[in-house]
Amino acid sequence: MTSTKQLDLSDKSTMQFSYGQFLAYDQNEPEPGSLWTDKHISQGFVRRSESLGIGTLVQFGVANVRTFVGTPASVDAYDRVISVPINLPSGILCIEGPEEYPIQRSINVAPGPYRLIAAQSLVSETELSIDIFLEALAETTANSEILKADETLEIFGGLLETGDVAP
Numbered sequence: 001m002t003s004t005k006q007l008d009l010s011d012k013s014t015m016q017f018s019y020g021q022f023l024a025y026d027q028n029e030p031e032p033g034s035l036w037t038d039k040h041i042s043q044g045f046v047r048r049s050e051s052l053g054i055g056t057l058v059q060f061g062v063a064n065v066r067t068f069v070g071t072p073a074s075v076d077a078y079d080r081v082i083s084v085p086i087n088l089p090s091g092i093l094c095i096e097g098p099e100e101y102p103i104q105r106s107i108n109v110a111p112g113p114y115r116l117i118a119a120q121s122l123v124s125e126t127e128l129s130i131d132i133f134l135e136a137l138a139e140t141t142a143n144s145e146i147l148k149a150d151e152t153l154e155i156f157g158g159l160l161e162t163g164d165v166a167p
Contacts, residue, residue: 004070007134009095011105017097017128018060024116024132025051027092027106033166042154044080045118046163047144049087053163054118057150061126065095067107068133071117078119078131081147085137086116095132113137117147 015022020041025032032051040046044055056063057079075081086093091111096103117133144159 004068007067007069007107007109009065009067009105009107011103013065013105015063015065015095015097015103015105015130016061016100017056017063018099020056020059021053022056022063022095022097022130023051023053024086024093024095024118026086026088027090027094031165032094033098034163035166036163037160039160040163042156043146043159044149044153045082045084045144047084047086047161048163048165050089052084052086052116054082054084056130057120057122057128057152058126061124061128063120063128063130064123065105066129066131067093067095068131069109069135071133071135072119072131075119075148078121078148080150080153081117081119083115083117083145083147085113085142085144087113093134107134109134110136113139113142115142119148
């Protein structure tokens with residue numbers, strides 16, 4: 001795996017995350033929040049076609065977010081690394097904490113299917129470093145993968161590849 005080019009975020013790189021998650025979604029997704037089941041919490045993510053909820057290493061705090069096109073050179077430097085497919089028909093990926101509003105933090109890429117790799121490192125009890133890598137895919141049928149698990153992830157059987165819109 002090798003990383004390629006860093007992408008500039010359209011808004012500040014410091015994200016306020018809460019409820020043990022952050023969101024990554026296509027700009028045109030009208031309801032980016034997803035319903036988390038116990039299985040989603042255990043595996044560290046909930047996935048819908050154009051919206052992802054990524055579980056964080058701690059429940060709330062701040063994260064320095066960096067974005068890249070490509071894949072990480074190594075997962076060893078991170079505490080948790082999760083790879084989840086996402087479709088970006090608008091070509092604009094929004095990244096935000098559940099209570100951040102109105103944040104316009106996004107990156108622009110070519111429209112289409114991608115593999116989003118969320119690589120997290122714990123900086124302190126309330127601070128994370130999150131690197132997000134996007135790799136273009138030929139189609140959206142790819143499966144999610146846990147590339148590096150921390151001690152809080154519990155994977156039993158296969159990964160749950162579907163989620164529902166939060167009520």
